[in-house]
Ligand SMILES: Nc1ncnc2c1ncn2[C@@H]1O[C@H](COP(=O)(O)OP(=O)(O)OP(=O)(O)O)[C@@H](O)[C@H]1O
């Protein structure tokens with residue numbers, strides 16, 4: 365495994381746990397977030413109940429800013445976002461896109477309709493059906509800045525992170541964390557979101573060079589956890605049940621935070637960003653996953669991209 369990412373507290377001081385941190389004498393490098401902002405339309409009982417900024421990049425930026433408030437206050441960007449939208453993009457002045465503007469394309473902004481079921485969702489049943497109604501351009505390797513990064517987050521929502529783009533991220537970044545949704549989503553003629561087996565995609569051969577792969581419990585069967593854990597550390601998030609980490613030779617469960625769910629959108633994105641922030645703080649993988657659970661729980665408690673109060677992170 366490229367990274368000894370065993371989430372075992374006895375490895376807490378190990379060099380590999382510090383992978384995202386600058387070594388003595390090295391300059392502090394930025395992070396690289398790759399994935400597009402999108403428009404989310406929330407539908408319940410056939411009625412539009414909300415229209416919000418979406419896209420993993422929006423949720424991830426929000427959490428990374430909250431987790432590094434000093435940089436955010438000073439207007440410094442501890443990470444860059446490479447994202448694409450069309451001229452119809454409705455949220456250019458929202459905090460995340462305003463601070464890290466997307467590349468403008470002739471095609472329309474990626475847009476999803478999320479149809480929520482009225483029935484109370486069980487802990488494991490999918491609580492929404494997603495349909496992609498517009499897709500912006502993919503993000504090409506040449507769209508990425510030509511410099512080194514401390515870490516990369518591949519967080520596409522509509523297939524925009526091409527295999528060659530992920531490969532370039534791996535070359536530019538010291539460690540890459542990937543959301544499986546960027547790799548295994550497939551769309552039928554009507555835009556309904558389905559999944560393909562990761563093993564059947566061109567991304568599979570890149571897994572040994574990925575540090576962490578995060579999948580939801582719905583995506584996990586398509587990822588093939590037993591195969592993937594031999595190549596990188598796999599994190600499976602499980603909604604209100606928290607998450608599990610799987611590595612070659614072990615696994616750990618990380619408990620959730622209680623939350624009153626009002627909108628599940630962005631929970632996985634916020635989890636992954638919280639997890640990355642935890643690694644940046646020098647936490648072990650299990651402790652970083654606890655921070656991920658914290659941000660995931662915070663995300664489901666609000667509609668759209670959540671607002672975090674500084675007090676939430678104290679104590
Ligand atoms: N109802 C909940 N209560 C507490 N924590 C939650 C709840 N839902 C999600 N979380 C937290 O957020 C994390 C990610 O949630 P989930 O597994 O639903 O991801 P996801 O399906 O990828 O989400 P999405 O696609 O909506 O962004 C969970 O591991 C958990 O820590």
Ligand SMILES: O[C@H]1[C@H](O)[C@@H](O)[C@H](O)[C@@H](O)[C@H]1O
Nearest residue numbers: 404418419420476521630633
């Ligand atoms: O804004 C959301 C969010 O980024 C989710 O993680 C993704 O599953 C959806 O497709 C997207 O519409």
